[in-house]
Amino acid sequence: MSAPVVLITGALTGIGRATAFAYARQSANLVVSGRHQDVGEQLARELGDLGAQVEFVPADVRFDADVKNLVDRAVARFGRIDVAFNNAGTEGTPGPVTEVTDETYQATFDTNVKGTLLSLKHEFRIMGEQGGGSIVNVSSVFGLMGYPDATLYVGSKHAVTGITKAAALEGAAHGIRVNAVAPGYTQTAMYERFTGNDTARDAVSSALPLHRTATPEEIAEAVQYLGSDKASYVTGHVLTVDGGLMAGWPLFPSS
Template structure:
């Protein structure tokens, strides 16, 4: 990844943060983005301590003007955009379908679907004329199966899978690849919220994984690095599950 310019949305915690450090260890130049300025600036400083170039740019992926500015500022700062990781996402309000609200639908889809759509739009705007680039969208195993109590979240991740495949087909002849990763249960703050922070909830999630354990953010980050690297030149339009065998059953 030496000299690669990498943009990561939703970079301030969990999978996004781990991915930023993984790219930094491979000497990429980084733009990390999120909504919290103080946390983002602290993250960029930590990345620079590893000897890489890193900048924080505040942006909310739900707003096109902010996404456009994020991509343009990345190119202004580093001259190009080689890799984009679209990680910004939310689990929304978990609960039975009959209790779901328009407000929860809008909040979840605006981040998980509109955010990915806008990010793809403006990343491809730069990458297609370049004739090269790699985009990795962070989906979920919930993008392939149903999950009781999480219908809105599941629907949003199915949409991310569709956006990934469609964008990949549009970009395939240009030299730009678009893929997704689909994590299973991963130890993150989002999982804590999803399970209510209870040990019983975590035990239930673990029981769904044939490997018998929860995944960790470093394992997901390494999968992202692989898809974005020259070791995967013929892979596009795919969703790589990092799930301990969850989708195999």
Template structure:
């Protein structure tokens, strides 16, 4: 894709799933990649995968819900690679399912802290670096849950709706600074999160597939392609947009 080669990309939640696939895709397109996660061994393994293919990457342990971690992460990425052009704020958790009346405040807050506050913190510290670098692009991971409603995961739905609001606000704030901010809204994707959610239950998995009009679950690589596209020059007139990549889930 145009405009990716030789640039610097930061990906959070990069040890597995969509983050891992996005880091690999950025590297494949010629970007230098800074990866972060709380899963150190898995994150360093992704770096080794990138380097084995001749790419340039570095891993930095960081908790996206902690301001000091995020501020340090962005500084370290810039120090390592000399600047920052793209960011994918992707770290997220699903939380414990349950009706609102039974959710603990601790579980609700933890999901908000990682899935929503983590995106805010990413934007807060990434935007100034992109502006001082002459521009760039940021993609935040929302979800089809950010466009719909659903029972028993209110904390997750609330956070993902919030990501879209943050994305639109940020996009307008920096529209004249040559910085674009978009979101990607995945449907049900084959990731460790879905494995945890279904707990190996074939019936539960079949129910998820049944909800996808395309007749299958998505692949992390399909979301990665959308993220890298939104960062590329091919999407130079796209900002403030929640791009749905969901196999038709939200159409009916």
């Protein structure tokens, strides 16, 4: 069986980077993408040192031409795309709904929502021609519930959840599975920015049922499951990986 061809957006940090390393250790053929050329080329070298065949393609998922070029470059290098992990995302600018502006809306939704749609558009184009494939979008537990002072982020991730379900229905007839992973609090730079300080992070960890946040590698394991044949009958699903948060633990108990 030939090595799968895996495309990862937002691969330069956090969950995307961890997922790239997880696939490299399985000798997958990798196309990794992000906006920073120097960081991307260094990542490709590190992944190559593990024995993977790797191509770095710079891309900003907010722009159709960038995403088209990314997908076409992947096919030009490896001939197909078996798994796509649409991971590029941003937390935007947290704040109350009264402070939302055109700029803050676009900064969040263009990456999280438009970027996911453009990625699906071009991945469907290729996977439809080749007779199938697996796509994993990155949502969030906040794509399933609310959070104060994060209306834009929450809204964008709810959109990704809905887009995943609709795209799964479109893709089913073509052998394309579409799922999403919904991480809870995970040890990434985004999480550090979102929480702001160690005191807040300690409070989050102590309130979670498992009393800790996730590692990016744990989320990568879930992505690999959804992308693999082990999940061959799973589509339109949003897999929470959250340490029990969505089970109803009172993270914000009333005073």
